[in-house]
Amino acid sequence: MFQGAFGQKIMNATRARNSNVVGNAGQKNVLASVVETERMTDINAHYLSDRYLENGSYLRLAYVTLAYTIPMKNIPIKNLRVYATMNNVFVLTKYKGIDPEVGLGGLTPGIDNRQTYPRTRTFMFGLNFNL
Numbered sequence: 578m579f580q581g582a583f584g585q586k587i588m589n590a591t592r593a594r595n596s597n598v599v600g601n602a603g604q605k606n607v608l609a610s611v612v613e614t615e616r617m618t619d620i621n622a623h624y625l626s627d628r629y630l631e632n633g634s635y636l637r638l639a640y641v642t643l644a645y646t647i648p649m650k651n652i653p654i655k656n657l658r659v660y661a662t663m664n665n666v667f668v669l670t671k672y673k674g675i676d677p678e679v680g681l682g683g684l685t686p687g688i689d690n691r692q693t694y695p696r697t698r699t700f701m702f703g704l705n706f707n708l
Contacts, residue, residue: 578639582678587633589674590625590690597623633687635670635677658705665698 596615615622644660670677675695681687 578641579636580639581634581636583634585633585687586630587672587674587677587679588625588688589629589631589672590688591674593623593625593629594690631673632671633677633679635668635672637668637678638666640664641666653708655707660703660705662701662703663698664701665696 640662642660642662644658647657647659649656668677674689676689679687679689
């Protein structure tokens with residue numbers, strides 16, 4: 578199953594917060610690109626502006642299942658099905674944040690200001706048989 582959204586913009590507030598050179602001085606929670614993109618004297622670098630407005634278009638392969646049914650003869654098992662499923666396979670996007678799928682409701686629609694873990698990728702393997 579593929580899912581996606583195209584044409585929207587996302588305010589990357591997490592990137593803005595982690596671009597604060599002065600406020601994050603001495604802390605480890607700073608983006609590696611800050612050294613190249615920010616000046617040490619810019620105390621306003623972290624304020625939300627169109628600077629942190631990014632293309633939020635994405636295409637995600639949400640899940641895929643591959644299966645094969647093996648017909649069985651001359652034994653009590655009629656058929657055997659082997660399968661593998663993978664969730665959150667990949668995301669194609671130019672968005673620099675963790676996940677371009679941000680909430681559109683609540684008090685901050687379209688703003689990526691989360692401090693959560695990224696979506697997990699899961700693998701499931703199975704075996705079905707009919708008697």
